[in-house]
Amino acid sequence: MLLDGDEWRRTFDAYERDAWRFEAQPTYTMPREADNVARFLRGEPKPADHNSRWHERVRGYVAAGRTVGRVRVVRQPLTDYQRYQFAWGIPGNIRAGEDIRVLDVTQDDFGLPLSGTDWWMFDELRIVHLNFRPDGTQISRELFTGDIAPYLEWKHMALVNSVPFAEYVKEFE
Numbered sequence: 001m002l003l004d005g006d007e008w009r010r011t012f013d014a015y016e017r018d019a020w021r022f023e024a025q026p027t028y029t030m031p032r033e034a035d036n037v038a039r040f041l042r043g044e045p046k047p048a049d050h051n052s053r054w055h056e057r058v059r060g061y062v063a064a065g066r067t068v069g070r071v072r073v074v075r076q077p078l079t080d081y082q083r084y085q086f087a088w089g090i091p092g093n094i095r096a097g098e099d100i101r102v103l104d105v106t107q108d109d110f111g112l113p114l115s116g117t118d119w120w121m122f123d124e125l126r127i128v129h130l131n132f133r134p135d136g137t138q139i140s141r142e143l144f145t146g147d148i149a150p151y152l153e154w155k156h157m158a159l160v161n162s163v164p165f166a167e168y169v170k171e172f173e
Helices: 005-015 031-041 054-065 082-098 149-162 163-169
Strands: 018-023 067-074 099-104 118-120 126-130 138-144
Touching: 005 118, 005 126, 018 054, 018 149, 018 163, 031 149, 054 067, 054 082, 067 082, 067 149, 082 099, 082 163, 118 149
Parallel strands: 018 067, 067 099
Antiparallel strands: 018 118, 118 126, 126 138
């Protein structure tokens, strides 16, 4: 079942305890981010309201006792988009209450499904695939209806082999 627009928002907002994302794309080509990515690459300052709608949502989830987290898969060297996210996106998301970890697969893929599929897991019960073109443009969101046991194992593997974002970026300071 494809989830678009309001249906996606309702599905996301319906989680009760934990929303967690496996984020494996090296680049995301999102029209609403294009201007900010260009600003970042030109060395301009980050807008004060950067990603504020997501931050408000995360703060609301956390205030309601729910968690939001993700593991961001990277391979060195970082793509321009990953550098943008590391500088402009992730720090604000963490301040809003999101738990973000980094899994560097430059030397080892840890047996994870790194075929370019991203997914959200809600309450360790529901999986939604995020489908992308090779250039990082999202095609669709699709509710997965099969066995989620492999996803639970992949989540565990990603968490065990990743490090908190702050720890990962210390390496580059």
